[in-house]
Amino acid sequence: MKRPSPLPQQPESVRPAARGERTAPRISRDAVPPLETAPVTPLVRAATTDATDQPSLEGAGFRDVLRASRARRRALSAEVKRFTVRHRRRRNIWIGVGAAIALTVAGTAGVAYSPLFALERIEVVGTSQLDAAAVADALDGQLGTPLALVDDSAVKAALVRFPLVESYTLEARPPHDLVVNVVERTPIGAMQTAAGFTVVDAAGVALSTTPDAPAGQPVIDIAEGTGSAAFHAAGRVMRALPDAVRAQVTRVSASTPDDVTLTLGASGSTVVWGSADRSAEKAVVLDRLVQKSPPDRAKEYDVTSPDAGVVR
Secondary structure, X not given: OOOOOOOOOOOOOOOOOOOOOOOOOOOOOOOOOOOOOOOOOOOOOOOOXXXXXXXXXXXXXXXXXXXXXXXXXXXXXHHHHHHHHHHHHHHHHHHHHHHHHHHHHHHHHHHHOOHHHEOOEEEEEOOOOOOHHHHHHHOHHHOOOEHHHOOHHHHHHHHOOOOOEEEXXXXXXXXXXXXXXXXEOOEEEEEEEOOEEEEEEOOOXXXXXXXXXXXXXXXXXXXXXXXXXXXXXXHHXXXXXOHHHHOOEEEEEOOOOOOEEEEEOOOOEEEEEEOOOOHHHHHHHHHHHHHHOOHHHOOEEXXXXXXXXXXX
């Protein structure tokens, strides 16, 4: 039997290590090709500008960051100072305006309440039946008082003594004048009483009393007196009459609020008025009827219906 030929021996570089040995394989330098290194690219990017044209701080150095931080602090400090100055200026302006207003008010009040504006003259206007001088004399207790301190209650107490005064207003005219605007009561006629004839207005206020019937005032014939509904109706009728017709009325009578009757002139012509409703329209109709047919040619005027006046 022929023996096989022995196997060729492997080189030591590739011979496996014996069991238990830890040896790294030896690689020949000539067998491994040399490694080629890649080119080195710097990691720092060039400074660029963003959409707001602000330089990017990416890749900036420590000095650049420190310089930017200082610039930011300086800008913030300047903005704070600017805001503070503006706020202080605005506050000073408001303080100045408030002080000026306070001084103006205080000065005006001081002058108004001082003797520089003391009352020296009283003028009474709006009177026709009243004596204006008598009214002014009744208010002379206010002379020497500053206009702002004129006592309204004292003025009212003085004017109450004049029954013809229906209302009044006071008007100060610096530096020394006071104007009293008087609205007089309008008499509607005279009622016969035990003391004589008392002139009254539409509200029933007694204005004066004389033994005889006063000239120019119609006699009011109402049995129930000034507090009745008939009297108030007659008062509304008299106040609605035009002056031309009012001057011709010599008598007013009524027993109820719905049967007011007027007497015109010496002829004794009568005016059947009826109630006080629509008195303004009735007055216009009566004025036209009187102009067309004077009282000396007519015995009766009926205006109970202002839509159809009648002359008899």
